[in-house]
Amino acid sequence: MDHAIAVTPQVGSRPRPKKNYLNETKGFRSWALTLDHKRIGVMYLVGVLFAFLLGGIFALLVRLTLLTPSHMLFGKVLLTAEQYNRVFTLHGAIMVFLFIIPAIPASLGNFVLPLMLGAKDVAFPRLNLCSFYLWVTGALMAIAAMVFGAVDTGWTFYTPYSTTTDGPVTLMTGAVFVLGFSSIFTGLNFIATTHKLRAPGMGWFDLPLFIWGIYSTAIIQVLATPVLGITLVLLMLERSFGIGIFDPRIGGDPVLFQHFFWFYSHPAVYIMILPGMAIISELIPTFSQKTMFGYRAMAYASVSLALVSFIVWGHHMFVAGQSQLATVVFSALTFLVAIPSGVKLYNWLGTMYKGNIKLDTPMLYAISFLILFAIGGLTGIFLGTLATDVHLTDTYFVVAHFHFVMVGGTVTAFIGGLHYWWPKMTGRMYSEAWGRVGCALWNIGFNMTFLTQFFLGSKGMPRRYYNYLDQFQPLHAFSTVGSWVLGLGLFITAAYLLASLRKPMDAPDNPWNGTTLEWQTSSPPIAHNFEDQPVLEREPYDYRPVLAAR
């Protein structure tokens, strides 16, 4: 009797209901105009995965171009310098704004958050749909900008380069502006939902840690994104009216743009990583069949990371011409980030200790996350430390560092979460054997690609470089080969997940023996999530009843 617990006792081996959210209504309109958070989550998932594919193709192109210093492939120059600059800009902009920022909150979060709260939907279902269409609009604008020649500013849009270069910069920043509002509305929705739609009996410290993570993320989305919005508006106006705020030729201050930009974009880094941590906090207790160690510390760590994220933006600008006092203060504040991050890592290990650990695919991704995120976090110390940052900033070391955090951390967690909730979302189990193969290739490929880049960076290879010195060639080649392994791993993962959709529904309601509320409903859930309103009786991750039942 492995089945769960916290609530509704009748769960057992309930027959699968005939109607679920996928087949309740049919036709294009029933999806395009749906207000069901689960369908919106699935549509988001399709969207962000498409963006991931696109951004990934650009990433492979970047790596392929850097394979040799001459950029030759089969006797032809793969990309010219201008094309290369456009491709890395597109890679960055698509991955950041279209993929990672919405990836976990808007797709998995949208699907799972109301279920975990025992709610029928998010607080504002229409706003939720509106967020999705804003995302689609932003994506279409970005694609239009690509068709009109693409921008070569880097995803950071630094002035005065971005105010003077050719290309559809205004359209591209407009796309990011619209995507920003999509993100704001998602965050706003989740905060209101968490405050007001919790199941009866569910206090703040009964929330699953996934909710704590998404809630902290939502705070940042609501409070930081408007500043990005106004910054991009100022940038657009600078280009079209010459208002004289960022371009020194007409009396502006380019460093002011960097302050504005990082005031959003540093917190945005936490918009990316907090949901990743949130997923890991679900995976580890579930697959260890053990209660979360240090639950409250984990909750506080999520919120404090969100708050600290607002006061460290200046560490992107140690050598960028901000005042020296500011540099010192920002370095000191930056070290604060290490504390809650460390607390989280050690609490996850504390949870695994004396657990009963099932190494299913999601858990393999969770353990990969622990290791890759540890490397990403610890290399951050080199960059937060003033003296070493001077040498390392703007080199491949930074590139490697943030790929370890954003990809090794967030994307690993995202793939893990996707496998974890796949049975719930689709009602189908995937091939476990292929899952392990995919995870192994992901780890090998990722480390080949990005561990190498730490060495390139510390050796003095600047980032965003088309041409490089011959001495860097072996490392670049190794990194490029790694990117192919990474791509192969993702291709296999996509293949077996899609293949699982062709089978009849075979997933049990609670395949992983989870304790949170989403496992109390059928797989896939019915349109209104639960047959009866669930009532919370125990804190999350309490495995005593399961163990007692044996």
Added chain:
Amino acid sequence: MSTTSVDLQSHGQAAGHAAAHHDDPHHQHHFTTMEQQFDTSKIGMWLFLATEVLLFGGLFVGFGMMQARYPQEFVEAHTHLVRWQGSLNTVVLLISSFTMVLAVTAAKKSQKSKQVLFLSLTIVCAVIFLIVKYFEYAHKWEEGWLPGKYYSYKADPIPACTITPGPPTAAATTPAPNAQPCTNGYSTFFSFYFMMTGLHGIHILAGIGVLTWLLIRARRGEFSASYYTPVDLVGLYWHLVDLIWIYLFPLYYLIQ
């Protein structure tokens, strides 16, 4: 912006569930009680207002930074704004906030005719505000006090750039980068003037839109003591728009 916080009808999928709730047509299926629904909407509105404050906050910070860069030009440019027009608009907006409060009260008390009256008055005040704004803008347009590169005020000589293009010794082999006429300071001031009052004006326009929508619904008698969420939320929004003006007014018209 009303859709951000107010869902008017229970949506389609709720049909099967409606019976389980009480009869209020405004009740949405995913809320247990009307009270919970109201509180949730209110939280949503407050969060939205927080984003609005941050949106304007960015512009206020930018204004502050640029004023520190061009203190003299900014002070001088201030004097071109007509103080009585700004004051008039302040009074008009304050009155509109007051009538909005009365409209919300009327909705809470289910007084239909008073709702219609006070909502109409609020709209009238908003329109007066925009009319005054029109005359202000028209004057600036004629004089050439326009943002950025369109700045063309004839009476003052175009001030020289305050930045140098580089060490004079080294830069000589290439043409100086700032060959075009340079009107910073003054033009930056008017850039910010138009951006900030313009963004505020857009909010007034949006406000007129949602107030009109409220007015139509109030005439149909849709708001009563049991359901007045939209009136309450638009009220909050309108007060924020008013509040932002309360900061804009001294910043542009009073501080010298």
Added chain:
Amino acid sequence: MQWLTRLMMPPAGSEFAKEIDSMYMGLFWLCSFLFLTIAIPAVYFAWRYRYKPGRVTPHDTHNTAVEITWTVLPLLLCVGIFFWGLKGWIQYAVAPGDAMEVQITALQWQWRFEYPDGSRTINDLHVPVNRPVKFIMTSEDVIHDFFVPDMRVKHDIIPGRYTEVWFTPTVLGKHNFTCAEYCGKDHSGMKGMMTVESDADFAKFLETGGTEWEDYFNGKDPKKTPADWGKVQYETKGCNSCHTLDGSKSKGPSWKGIWMKMETLNNGSKVLVDEAYLRESMMSPQAKVVNGFEPIMPSFQGLLKDNQIKGLIAFIQSLQ
């Protein structure tokens, strides 16, 4: 452990670089240790507590002592690292007062250097060994960044502003420098070579006024003639504050049409404006003052290199 440092860092070109290297290696070992405190338990627990049907897991919700330990210890460690980094950074941020000053003008996609005596080079930097050099940098277009990997320093170069960076090179020979802030199409081509040389070699380098002038005399580029070089001198050495090019009178005679002209001097005698007279006028200007002008011109003895004088004469020659 020298080999490990060499594996990860470029050659060290200064004492400061060595200090950064030891800090980098210190952090490397510390972080490696911290990494193992995470990776080893993660892998070990996954194996040691692997799934066994019927295993009972304890209900450990928290352990205050342990949790405080792993909050406070990293905090103390971080405070320590911060001050360590601050110590090195202050050295980087504050240049010694006696540093030699070199001006850098960065533009898409070129480096221009100007030495204290007015000598100039492009993409080719020469500095004397064992002397602090301070770079005063500005940009003509977008943001660039002066990055010298062997010295472990970099700083952004911002249009409309001056920024500074300094180092004391201690290793003779060639060192790369490069642009580290994305600046457009040829960002990756914006690099150059720094030569650290002995005082004697550096003095010799300065004697000829740098290396930029060579481009104007080798006849390779039709846009760079000796006369163009003279025009650069005219604009940068201060000639243009007294001499016009359009024939109008200023504090000194206009240069327009002055070549091979017979000028009347203030003592009534006449002189032909040829190369000899022009050279004399630059070196000892009071010797022969043209009638109607005050004897106010300063001597350019030692301030103008031979190639610059040649350039100026060619320039005047071209102003017929």
